[in-house]
Amino acid sequence: MKRLIALLAAVSLIAAATYAISGSIVGTPHDFSGGYGGTDLGSDQICVYCHTPHNPVKAVPLWNRINQSHYVFEFYKTSATLTTATKASGFNSGSVSLFCMNCHDGQTALGSIKNPGVDSNNNTIVMDTSTVIRSTYGDILTTDLTNSHPVGFNYASAASQDATLAAKATVESKLKTANVGGVIFFNDDANNTGDMMECASCHKVHDNEYTKFLRISNVGSNLCFACHIK
Template sequence: MKKQIVLLAAVALAAAATSAFGLGSIVGTAHDLKGTYGTKNQGADEICIYCHTPHNPVQAIPLWNRNNPSGAGFTLYKTSPTLTAATQAAAFNDSSVSLFCMSCHDGVTKLGNIKNAMGHDMSGSEVISNTNNDRLGTNLSNSHPVGFDYASAQSTDATLHPIASAAASLGTVSGGSFPFFNNALGTGTMMECASCHKVHDDEYGKFLRKANTNSALCLACHKK
């Protein structure tokens, strides 16, 4: 009986380890700022504090711990004559989910610019490195459009899939089917950075929501 109990305990521990460090884990990825990738905190053993805090957050959802840049400082891709009027109206405002991403990837806001530091300090360079073109800057005019109402854009663009179809293909966020987001400009319809990227899971590289084999990620929205 004792041997069986020990064996069951070992199996449980192995399962827990697989769950913690397997697919869907931020541990060891580029978003693990205590890890070995680029700019990091050599002395900290906490992963979550660079984005989240359990108490007194900057924003209640998602218990946000970072001081985001102003949305007014960004230039978005919206000048192409082939874009719909809705896409050309793209803009960040202070409720834009993409500002969570840009609070590191703008290359200006310090990685350690958090509300509750938990007694830790960043070591080395305090802005994101550009090792893998991660420092996007504030001029996003050469990046995929974000900050626009996808449903409105699709209503006048036959080359885009309806939003329900695109959402189902792109997958879920924390168990909820909303790869399109809320902000002051739209409710559950906004295309943001996190529409294509899943920040806690690097299974497919570049934190993509799904493998882009045969352009599957692109074709979730685009009819080609």
């Protein structure tokens, strides 16, 4: 009986570990430790490339990268709905999408962070500040977002004008799953709920269970149909 209990406990631990790993950033394209993708950026740490526990660039989410708010990003604007819907004219320093573009602009070095940390000998780590995102690491969007899905617009405002867009509450219910909750629509404070659609509305940066870090599977256009009524 004791052996059976021990076996069941071991199986439970393995199952729990498997569940945890499925939602982990480790080994994904967002893991730059140990030279993921053939590049050694200088640190064996994982979180440091985006986060720091002390003196962050921005308190939420303990951001360790200096957002390039001086870059001018050109937004998608060919939709008739977006012509009248409430939208941002550009990214401000608190935009959650700007956090993404801090790497995906293809111009900002992946190792360009505020606090590089120290190694096991308490020496400040020297980061590689020359490597930018390329096709071998992920998608380069550049500052021209006119051919990408729109971000930085008020989804509730757009849905009120377009009958082919699902209500905001409906979208949230579809995109919040058992293991992926959190904010779907944002305000300008990056991590607080609001009405703005941003990159993180469709992507979950710490979990690549569904390729391209999608919040839910897009088999049969499932992710698209969370918003678009077709």
